[in-house]
Amino acid sequence: MYGLVNKAIQDMICKYHGEDTWETIKEKAELEDIDFFIGMDAYSDDITYRLVAAACEVLGMEADEILKAFGEYWVTYTAEEGYGELLDSAGNSLGKFMENLDNLHARVGLSFSELRPPSFDCEHTTENSMELHYQSTRQGLAPMVIGLLHGLGKRFHTKVDITQTSFREQGADHDIFSIEYEDSQDHDQ
Structure with a gap:
């Protein structure tokens, strides 16, 4: 890393x-x-x-607690460390941002040549819910994803409820999260 x-x-x-x-x-x-x-x-x-x-x-x-806290912290930290505009370019709502996360990682990869980013595939299930498929070459970081989602919820003033429905550590080929979210302000202006 x-x-x-x-x-x-x-x-x-x-x-x-x-x-x-x-x-x-x-x-x-x-x-x-x-x-x-x-x-x-x-x-x-x-x-x-x-x-x-x-x-x-x-x-x-527990590691899960630390990774969740770190995931949430990472969102604010990267914005303050000079990556705020890059984060802004990925979308102005949780749904849009998650759709563009792989593209964001590709752009980051231009500066970080050895980057091995995870992959995030979003499947919108309703207007305010999605299924997020998370794949990574690294083990044990699913709790960090939960923290990241909470951090992004704060960034976009969006209430998020996250349930992990598939667990790589229990034999699935990747982790899946069910996410319900509710914007507290309109971002479609």
Whole structure:
């Protein structure tokens, strides 16, 4: 994963739990030799997984909880780190944004040459619901998708209710989420 992901984890931990907690997590993850992460540099996925595992241990939280919190945090973090216009270009509502997420990742891939993004396929089931098919080469990140959807709900002032209906970790070939959403403001202007 790119350093931007690890920087966001660091930022979230420091913001909500303090610098000392971050240093403890880094030590538990055996990453104390890394002073900082470079956003545009590719790092081994193992580093990110080790940070999450160490955060679970230090914070006394389950990985699912941390990944959900991180997914939600990621939406705000990337907008503040200079990717706001790029996010804006992907759509002005949850439904439109999700339809364009693979295109957004393709555009990001122009800057991040080693990017291995997940794939999101949206199937609108009604005007205010969709089925989201999530496929990734990485294991165990479905909870992060739930957090991302909640973060996008906040971004678009949209109430979201998410139910995972298919689980890759239980043998399905990919994860599927049923999403019901309700815009609190009109975005079709």
